[in-house]
Amino acid sequence: MTGEAMPAGTTSGTPQVLLGHHLKQLKLPTMLREYAKVARECAHDGVDHASYLLRLVELELIDRERRTVERRIRAARFPAVKSFDTFDFTAIASLNKMLVLELARCEYILRRENVIALGNSGTGKTHVALALGLAACQKGFSVVFTTAASLVNQLMEARDERRLLKLQRDLQAAKLLIVDELGYVPLSPTGAELLFETFSQRYERGSTIVTSNLPFEDWTSVLGSERLTGALLDRLTHHVSILAMNGDSYRLKQSAGRRRAAPRAEQNRASDDIIDQETGEILTP
Ligand code: ADP
Ligand code: MG
Numbered sequence: 001m002t003g004e005a006m007p008a009g010t011t012s013g014t015p016q017v018l019l020g021h022h023l024k025q026l027k028l029p030t031m032l033r034e035y036a037k038v039a040r041e042c043a044h045d046g047v048d049h050a051s052y053l054l055r056l057v058e059l060e061l062i063d064r065e066r067r068t069v070e071r072r073i074r075a076a077r078f079p080a081v082k083s084f085d086t087f088d089f090t091a092i093a094s095l096n097k098m099l100v101l102e103l104a105r106c107e108y109i110l111r112r113e114n115v116i117a118l119g120n121s122g123t124g125k126t127h128v129a130l131a132l133g134l135a136a137c138q139k140g141f142s143v144v145f146t147t148a149a150s151l152v153n154q155l156m157e158a159r160d161e162r163r164l165l166k167l168q169r170d171l172q173a174a175k176l177l178i179v180d181e182l183g184y185v186p187l188s189p190t191g192a193e194l195l196f197e198t199f200s201q202r203y204e205r206g207s208t209i210v211t212s213n214l215p216f217e218d219w220t221s222v223l224g225s226e227r228l229t230g231a232l233l234d235r236l237t238h239h240v241s242i243l244a245m246n247g248d249s250y251r252l253k254q255s256a257g258r259r260r261a262a263p264r265a266e267q268n269r270a271s272d273d274i275i276d277q278e279t280g281e282i283l284t285p
Helices: 013-025 029-045 049-076 097-103 125-138 148-160 164-173 189-202 226-236 250-260 263-267
Strands: 114-118 143-147 176-182 207-212 240-244
Touching: 013 029, 029 049, 049 125, 049 143, 097 125, 097 240, 114 125, 125 143, 125 176, 125 207, 143 148, 148 164, 148 176, 148 189, 164 189, 189 207, 189 226
Parallel strands: 114 207, 114 240, 143 176, 176 207
Antiparallel strands: none
16 A cells, blocks of 8 residues: 555544544544554555555464454463473373373363373472363363362352352353362261252362362272262263373472572582572572
8 A cells, every 4th residue: 555545544633533433432442552653654564445454454463363362361360371381202202292282182071071180299280280171271271279178168068158050150151260278178968968069069070170188099089979979070080081191290309409509509509598498499588
């Protein structure tokens, strides 16, 4: 588009005000922000009107997709945003990397299948669950992240306040529900019953990811009843990928590594420095 060929309105005052108003009303904030700049570029490049409009529309689409993903990530309530980019698969030999990367494609969510990550503390179960959750948000699925203890608290509270059905409906609506840390806190009979109901309601309707430090045979110690545990596992494991994540704690390995590198720091250390008990790092500036 040349300078002369530009719509007369884009350079004069009133049409710009109206255009601004209309673009706002149509909820096209990127077009509003970019149209003048892109018009100048298109004039410079000799691009025609249709291509100018195409550039603007593409910018709006890209931005809209980014905003939607950000909204999904906020709605998921992740305690931290982690991805597979920062996950070191060589640190956990028991984990099937190919399976995890396949899961990151999110096709299991379309098939409404589940994922269970089992292993001792610090082996990256939460990291993997967060990264799968992030991948799901990026692929357009709604996600809810919670811990088993928090979920059960929310369910009990909702029941006491007579809004259990609404919470259950909200939980069912998520394409992916991530329940982290099943096993650290034993549940009350009511809590276990409510958790069972949640899994039961999602059965073959939506995907669930569960992480636990306990092997299946010990789940009864958390859920209380053998019958309930059996029924819950039956539903959860009908269509499931199991991630075996037993190994050395990544946290401990890292802090041990830092401690080995510490002697130099030790020499430079003043007697009143405060030392992080876990990592051996000097905390005082
Ligand atoms: P778990 O949930 O199994 O107890 P986490 O996922 O909380 O373990 O991992 C503990 C910490 O170590 C987290 O900060 C996590 O990001 C990190 N971590 C664990 N495993 C890895 C790994 N293989 N690569 C990179 N970081 C890891
Ligand atoms: Mg964890």
